[in-house]
Amino acid sequence: MTSQKTLTPRTWYELILLGVIWGMSFLAIRIALDTIPVITSVFHRVFWAALVLWIVIAFQRLPIPRSPRIWAIFLIMGLLNNVLPFSLMAWGQLYVETGLTSILNAATAIFGVLLAALFFRDERLTKTRILGVGLGFLGVSITIGLRQFGNLNPDNLGQIAILAGTLSYAFAAIWARIYMGDLSPKVAAAGMLTGSAILMTPIMLVTDGIPTLALPLETWLAIAYYALLATAGAYLLYYRVLQQAGSGNVLLVTLIIPPIAILMGAIVRNEALPARAFVGFAVLAVGLLILSRSRRRD
Template structure:
């Protein structure tokens, strides 16, 4: 096990972390462009398909091999479902109605839901007093972010869709810990789950959007956004994520949660004239306070 000092972040680690936040924050920007012309399933399927191609290339370059066990692939399929298919689809659908900055703030609540899921399904990560306080504070922030739209079903439904996506991410985060014990290279795990996501989404997209696909034409900006989602926000982002995980540990990597909404909001304001609502910013800060409180650890635990 690495000592605490081995997880001290170097300037290179900080550069990688900021890069990752830009890549993942950029996914909300790319989604915002793509939803102007394409249905959600087409966007998500394009993202994971393009991501699969590049991840397979990275696996080839690293001379890794994909698993052949049916048991492992069944777990990768489930991981692809809860870590890609469900959350990507819900977030893209939500972004047909809400701003990219707001979607990114709601997405940042993933660590809060991870604590709840871990409490329910793991024997050694039960909710403690400081975690409970952090959860309460965090969800107060969520209610503030949602604000008056909670009174309207039409307005709150897209936001609840994004929150449901974060629950799915939380399930994936807890379930995905088992892959470390299987001896799989993290890049292989990421590639397997994205390939599985593609296999799930392609037939769904063909069934639900066949007429659209037969006559669809895509503008250059939308086509570029799909490449951006697949290459930058999926393939390259996953590669950086797993590199950082091995270099700085999961606790330090949690910092990316705080940076993603900043990237998404800046891009939203700069390119789409989205408004930054004071209530949402305050709510975001409260959510972050809850996340920090719920993830506070003693030195000997790190």
């Protein structure tokens, strides 16, 4: 586990900046989905982000892995951390508000704690963590309104898809800890995104065909934001914050993302979330704060 450290003013600034970048990404993705299909939107995200990271790696002259085993690991990591969650969550956003998507996205941390306890001896479920996980799931349940799932409509299926994406993120974290711990974060991120692009290309060609470049400027700006800034740039910033703040403190970013996404969705797309979404997020936030404190003490 990453050792825990005190949050300096600079680290707080970078943590908040990361939350703002990721919070605005939900709006950018939704804007792009107005004119391009889901699979194509994901392809753009992983392809351009990988290209940017390889440019950074070349500039810094970092060693590039050549082992087929490592590239197989990249492919699986790309599947778990990009292909599945990006696709599921983008499809879900066709039916779910951007703000609500960001709240459900916070379930990644809850699933992550549970899976870590199953796979790693040093990630046991203490009473404090059980309380945090319990409150987290209660918050998610309040947010989605379980009584609505008696009738599976597109809105409900969208929420299920988003939660499935967060579960995939959690499995990706397990995979990364087991197989990618010795790699440079920049190389690991570039390799993972490259693996994702390799997997997404044939899927896109079959489902959507060759992507057109004749897109509105608004769409290209949205793609540029979520691919270059919210994926490539955010990965670089995330690993920097993780190194400085530790894994417990970096969980706090999940509390920053939803307010930004909710605000941007309301301003740009006139989205209004039901009251239960805010109550659910409040309960979920308490659970995440408990988990953050428990990880800082370990």
